[in-house]
Amino acid sequence: MSEQNFGHGEFPIAAPCPVDAVTLTPLSDEAATPCLVPRKVNPIVKVPVVLAETTLQIVVEANIPLNPPASEIKRVFKDAFITQCKLVPVRFGETLCNGTVREVTRAKLFVEGFIRKDIEYATTNCNGVIRDRIATVPFSGFADLTAADFLVFPILGGSSENRSRFINPKNSDVPRLDKFFFENHVFYNEQPYCELISADFFELDFSPCPTDVGESFSNLREKIVLDLTLKVLQVRQVKVDSLG
Numbered sequence: 001m002s003e004q005n006f007g008h009g010e011f012p013i014a015a016p017c018p019v020d021a022v023t024l025t026p027l028s029d030e031a032a033t034p035c036l037v038p039r040k041v042n043p044i045v046k047v048p049v050v051l052a053e054t055t056l057q058i059v060v061e062a063n064i065p066l067n068p069p070a071s072e073i074k075r076v077f078k079d080a081f082i083t084q085c086k087l088v089p090v091r092f093g094e095t096l097c098n099g100t101v102r103e104v105t106r107a108k109l110f111v112e113g114f115i116r117k118d119i120e121y122a123t124t125n126c127n128g129v130i131r132d133r134i135a136t137v138p139f140s141g142f143a144d145l146t147a148a149d150f151l152v153f154p155i156l157g158g159s160s161e162n163r164s165r166f167i168n169p170k171n172s173d174v175p176r177l178d179k180f181f182f183e184n185h186v187f188y189n190e191q192p193y194c195e196l197i198s199a200d201f202f203e204l205d206f207s208p209c210p211t212d213v214g215e216s217f218s219n220l221r222e223k224i225v226l227d228l229t230l231k232v233l234q235v236r237q238v239k240v241d242s243l244g
Contacts, residue, residue: 042239049236051087051192052150054143056111058226062137063208069216070121074130077118078201080228084112085194087145087232089156096155100187103153105146111194112140115201115226124216137224145232154234157187190235200227 091106115137120130147153164181168174202225207217 042241044237044239046235046237048233049152049238050231051152051154051234052145052232053197053229054109054145054149054232055227055229056141056143058139058141058224058228060115060137060139060224060226062135062222062224064117064119064133064135064220064222066119066121066131066133066218066220068123068131069218070131070220071124071211071214071216072122073205073220074120074122076120076203076205078199078203079116080113080196080199080226081116082111082113082194082196082230084110085230085232086110087154087192089154092156093147093153097157100185101155101157104156105150105153107145107154109143109145109194109230109232110140111142111228111230112138114138115224117222119220124214137222139226154192155189155236157189159187160185192232192234195231195233197229197231199229201225202227 086109087104088108088110089104089106090108091104092102093105094103095101096103117135117137119133119135121133122128122130162183164183166176166179166181168176204223206221208219208221209217211217
């Protein structure tokens with residue numbers, strides 16, 4: 001093979017692993033004027049309203065079996081999942097909408113979910129592959145939300161049932177048992193719900209039985225502290241200012 005001579009400052013270019021690529025052409029971009037329908041009154045919109053933002057501290061302990069056994073934990077990735085988040089009112093304040101709706105000034109927030117862990121570990125084999133173990137660690141609990149915790153109070157409309165009786169026309173001393181008037185009022189509420197904001201994990205992973213160098217362990221014990229930040233929302237009707 002003949003030698004290639006390169007001048008001063010010149011280097012051979014090698015591309016041993018080429019891939020398909022396309023150079024993109026820039027497109028023009030200019031601002032567009034939105035079409036706004038003028039209104040004589042301020043519109044009412046139905047949007048999610050943030051009721052509270054809270055950080056829950058969740059403490060769990062778990063035992064995770066490893067098969068095949070591990071000699072060293074390499075990395076652990078974690079994510080938090082919420083499977084249930086329910087707000088249960090326990091105290092009420094001001095009544096709204098002609099007394100049909102009440103503000104909730106204190107509530108219990110029930111939370112249930114799990115921590116998904118992706119554990120990468122090495123075995124005792126000198127040239128072994130990195131093993132992967134996925135485990136789900138469940139948790140559940142509740143938090144007390146007081147008036148100071150709410151940015152906006154949740155609202156809850158009540159339902160009512162009324163029954164009217166009639167006198168017996170043949171004997172005014174006794175009521176009729178075969179004639180009634182029923183009246184029912186049912187209010188369908190928007191259920192408050194939660195959204196995840198962030199999760200901070202602090203954990204200690206160790207083998208229950210200390211192992212020497214070169215030995216393996218088949219059980220991983222974990223003590224986890226999870227600071228889970230949630231946003232509590234409720235869909236509400238809100239009047240907004242309109243300048244159009």
